[in-house]
Amino acid sequence: MQQVFEVQGMTCGHCERAVTNAIQGVDANAQVKIDRAANRVEVQSDAQREAISAAIAEEGYKVA
Numbered sequence: 001m002q003q004v005f006e007v008q009g010m011t012c013g014h015c016e017r018a019v020t021n022a023i024q025g026v027d028a029n030a031q032v033k034i035d036r037a038a039n040r041v042e043v044q045s046d047a048q049r050e051a052i053s054a055a056i057a058e059e060g061y062k063v064a
Helices: 014-025 049-058
Strands: 004-006 031-035 040-044
Touching: 004 014, 004 049, 014 031, 014 040
Parallel strands: none
Antiparallel strands: 004 040, 031 040
16 A cells, blocks of 8 residues: 655655665565655555554654
């Protein structure tokens, strides 16, 4: 299932890796596509939206 998140605070490649790793910590098979300029994170995963959102927030990013 494709899920889209608005994630604020990503400013560099390290941020993208941190968000990707957080999501893959919830679902190791998740496919993640990040558009940092648009604050957009697309996730292809069967994991619950709340679990993915919480994992991103734990890394210090604001999820809208």
